[in-house]
Amino acid sequence: MSVPRDAAITIVGGGAVGAAAAYFLARDGRRDIQLLEARGVCEATSSQAAGLVGQARPTVDRARLTMAATQVYRDFERETGYSMDYRECGAVRLALSGTSVAELRQIAATAEVTGLPVEFLSDARLREIYPALERTESVKAALWSPTDGYLQPNSLVSAYLGAARDLGVTVATHAAVTGIEVRDGAVASFSTAAGTFRTEQLIIAAGPWSGALARLAGLELPVVPVLHEYFVTEPVPGWHADLPCLRVPEVQLYARGESDRVLCGGFENAGTSIDPRAVTATAALAARPDWEVLGQFAEAMSAFAPAVAGAGVAATFQGWPAFSPDGRFVVGPVSAVRGLVMAAGCNAHGVSGSAGLAMHLLESLTGDPSPYVRSLSPDRFIPRGWSWEDARREAQAVYENYYPMPVPS
Ligand SMILES: Cc1cc2nc3c(=O)[nH]c(=O)nc-3n(C[C@H](O)[C@H](O)[C@H](O)COP(=O)(O)OP(=O)(O)OC[C@H]3O[C@@H](n4cnc5c(N)ncnc54)[C@H](O)[C@@H]3O)c2cc1C
Numbered sequence: 169m170s171v172p173r174d175a176a177i178t179i180v181g182g183g184a185v186g187a188a189a190a191y192f193l194a195r196d197g198r199r200d201i202q203l204l205e206a207r208g209v210c211e212a213t214s215s216q217a218a219g220l221v222g223q224a225r226p227t228v229d230r231a232r233l234t235m236a237a238t239q240v241y242r243d244f245e246r247e248t249g250y251s252m253d254y255r256e257c258g259a260v261r262l263a264l265s266g267t268s269v270a271e272l273r274q275i276a277a278t279a280e281v282t283g284l285p286v287e288f289l290s291d292a293r294l295r296e297i298y299p300a301l302e303r304t305e306s307v308k309a310a311l312w313s314p315t316d317g318y319l320q321p322n323s324l325v326s327a328y329l330g331a332a333r334d335l336g337v338t339v340a341t342h343a344a345v346t347g348i349e350v351r352d353g354a355v356a357s358f359s360t361a362a363g364t365f366r367t368e369q370l371i372i373a374a375g376p377w378s379g380a381l382a383r384l385a386g387l388e389l390p391v392v393p394v395l396h397e398y399f400v401t402e403p404v405p406g407w408h409a410d411l412p413c414l415r416v417p418e419v420q421l422y423a424r425g426e427s428d429r430v431l432c433g434g435f436e437n438a439g440t441s442i443d444p445r446a447v448t449a450t451a452a453l454a455a456r457p458d459w460e461v462l463g464q465f466a467e468a469m470s471a472f473a474p475a476v477a478g479a480g481v482a483a484t485f486q487g488w489p490a491f492s493p494d495g496r497f498v499v500g501p502v503s504a505v506r507g508l509v510m511a512a513g514c515n516a517h518g519v520s521g522s523a524g525l526a527m528h529l530l531e532s533l534t535g536d537p538s539p540y541v542r543s544l545s546p547d548r549f550i551p552r553g554w555s556w557e558d559a560r561r562e563a564q565a566v567y568e569n570y571y572p573m574p575v576p577s
Pocket residue numbers: 180181182183184185186204205206207208209210211212213214215216217218219220221343344345346373374375376377381396397398449450485486487488489490512514515516517518519520521
């Protein structure tokens with residue numbers, strides 16, 4: 169394992185996003201890259217993720233990006249020798265009302281434009297594909313996306329970092345960045361307990377700590393940690409790892425088989441966030457299960473699979489994914505500080521979106537990014553024309569309305 173050093177490019181954060189950034193930058197031919205991680209790699213938010221990878225999206229930009237990212241996960245082992253354990257089990261999205269059916273139609277129309285195979289299922293076909301869903305009377309429409317799936321976040325991060333190391337990237341763990349020196353408007357160096365080191369480019373990929381890292385460079389960015397959690401049951405008959413991923417946007421619910429167990433989570437209507445100003449670069453962000461919230465997910469799920477109600481909970485997973493007030497990635501160079509680059513604000517899709525975010529990062533560094541990638545720039549929050557209270561409330565609302573629903577017509 170390496171130690172912090174002088175380097176042309178320094179990436180802060182060894183979760184899914186930092187690891188993806190390291191691999192994509194090295195693959196693009198950039199040299200002298202190091203990644204610094206305060207803990208061990210993939211020990212924070214990424215380690216908690218359910219790993220769902222969904223390509224069916226309401227907008228063409230997002231759908232194309234997630235399709236390209238999914239192709240990366242599919243091909244990674246063949247191209248690099250490292251497996252991300254992507255399991256292409258497909259996904260089913262259920263609509264319980266006319267409004268939600270309209271959303272599925274919108275997604276299907278987008279899929280047609282992007283070439284993603286999707287299909288509306290009859291009730292009989294839904295039961296054939298998803299026999300573990302015993303109660304489907306409330307389902308008004310079901311959209312099947314056979315090339316979706318899920319991956320194991322730990323495998324994802326190890327695979328990116330294995331391939332990045334093969335391309336010369338060094339990785340230093342237990343190396344918390346505690347200071348960033350900006351001289352003449354540019355990043356000059358950073359500090360850790362091991363000393364101060366020069367760097368030309370510092371990429372902040374520190375998940376919920378990203379705002380705190382930006383503050384070390386004198387910037388205020390609204391990256392808001394919001395609590396998210398799910399549970400995994402004891403074994404439930406009929407459930408297995410190849411069942412499709414399930415999403416029920418109306419009740420903000422998702423589930424999948426985790427071996428012979430049920431993994432079930434959701435996005436509750438009253439989220440819990442942390443004031444980003446209270447998060448420091450070395451803060452420990454503790455997360456405990458909220459049994460009331462997990463109970464709501466179990467109840468919603470048992471409307472489709474009653475066996476879930478009686479199954480014991482074997483494990484819970486929770487963490488603080490970072491949300492932005494407009495629900496978009498915060499990615500690209502910061503104009504106010506030369507050499508400072510953000511790769512943050514994943515809005516709870518930093519695992520499935522890691523390859524996409526890294527692609528945006530590369531594009532943002534070309535000097536001529538597309539209007540879409542430009543729109544993700546951290547510059548949209550600088551200078552500060554927003555209040556911390558509003559930013560926190562809006563970011564939390566993005567969480568609470570995670571599954572977008574069209575306005576009823
Ligand atoms: C319960 C749960 C379920 C989820 N399910 C999914 C899912 O199904 N699909 C999906 O795509 N996403 C999911 N997410 C969201 C996903 O986990 C995050 O979007 C993603 O992990 C963000 O990755 P990251 O690398 O930005 O952050 P992290 O994984 O938090 O990595 C940031 C790293 O920066 C390090 N760091 C912090 N400060 C410093 C410092 N000062 N110096 C050096 N290093 C530092 C941290 O130690 C940490 O390892 C889920 C999240 C949770 C909590």
